[in-house]
Amino acid sequence: MAFMRKTKQFNWNRKHLLGLRELSAEEITYILDTATGFEQVSTRSVKKAPPLRGKVVVNLFFEDSTRTRNSFTLAANRLSADVIEFTQKSSSVSKGETLLDTARNLEAMGIDIVVIRHNAGGAARFLSRNIQAAVVNAGDGFCEHPTQGLLDVYTIRKIRGSLEGLKIAIVGDIAHSRVARSDMWAMTKLGAEVTFVGPPTLMPSQVSKLPVKVSYSLDEVIEKVDVINMLRIQFERLGGNPFPSIREYSRYFGLTVERMQKAKPDILVMHPGPINRGLEMESEVADGKNSVILEQVKNGLAVRMAVLFLVNQAAMVTKEK
Numbered sequence: 001m002a003f004m005r006k007t008k009q010f011n012w013n014r015k016h017l018l019g020l021r022e023l024s025a026e027e028i029t030y031i032l033d034t035a036t037g038f039e040q041v042s043t044r045s046v047k048k049a050p051p052l053r054g055k056v057v058v059n060l061f062f063e064d065s066t067r068t069r070n071s072f073t074l075a076a077n078r079l080s081a082d083v084i085e086f087t088q089k090s091s092s093v094s095k096g097e098t099l100l101d102t103a104r105n106l107e108a109m110g111i112d113i114v115v116i117r118h119n120a121g122g123a124a125r126f127l128s129r130n131i132q133a134a135v136v137n138a139g140d141g142f143c144e145h146p147t148q149g150l151l152d153v154y155t156i157r158k159i160r161g162s163l164e165g166l167k168i169a170i171v172g173d174i175a176h177s178r179v180a181r182s183d184m185w186a187m188t189k190l191g192a193e194v195t196f197v198g199p200p201t202l203m204p205s206q207v208s209k210l211p212v213k214v215s216y217s218l219d220e221v222i223e224k225v226d227v228i229n230m231l232r233i234q235f236e237r238l239g240g241n242p243f244p245s246i247r248e249y250s251r252y253f254g255l256t257v258e259r260m261q262k263a264k265p266d267i268l269v270m271h272p273g274p275i276n277r278g279l280e281m282e283s284e285v286a287d288g289k290n291s292v293i294l295e296q297v298k299n300g301l302a303v304r305m306a307v308l309f310l311v312n313q314a315a316m317v318t319k320e321k
């Protein structure tokens, strides 16, 4: 297959992608290398490759999404799969049907890969233990968002060549962020030094046990880092008032044009989206010369093609045994 020619051989045997914590640096690198091979499919006049022809991918989304869901849909289409779009709002979940019953009923129609987003941590793992199809986690509660972590490290690697020795700040609502966790695992495994930055009320309770530095001052960190990833404040998951006001938060932890003047000239500015403009960052920064936010979205497509391709390959090997 043309897109695999330059990828170093590796024995990929994971039928599910549930999180990056359990992946080795070699496995992460293999996914990124596979994604590099898939990038060229999107540059063809006919943007299609055959590896998932005859396969069925279900997007099982119990939470809203713009980037992840559409990116998985397009990735599956580019690999020639059939795609079923499930959203909680228009489903029989409103009549009381459980996650497992929903998945088993879809499985009865003959599906091969389930891409699941759910507000409960562990939902993807639960499904992987209870259905036959391959399962890809598209975000579970506060736990992980592995394809976002992968596309973030892919974007940095593509621009900088490697993550080895890079200093990366992940800023904001760490406590409620599955992106922060997947980024942390992927970035540290690939050799970067990660600092979580935010108010104490938005830090995870066990943060000292994680392989990161912690800072409560963006002003102290900004001048030292090569990459800054600004997280969305997850208003839908906040309990109580973790900061006095939006203005106060923005003053201390927002990425403003003024604060950017202290940063390295070639700093990469990232955000997983959706952005609360004027809160996490000013529009001039989000749309400015250091921003790679839309590159992240673009790269997500090749990364998700690679993930669907690899889990399908492992699923076929499992079936043959």
Ligand code: CP
Residues within 6 Å of the ligand: 064, 065, 066, 067, 068, 069, 139, 145, 148, 272, 273, 274
């Ligand atoms: N980054 C991300 O997960 O965005 P969506 O919620 O739009 O999928």
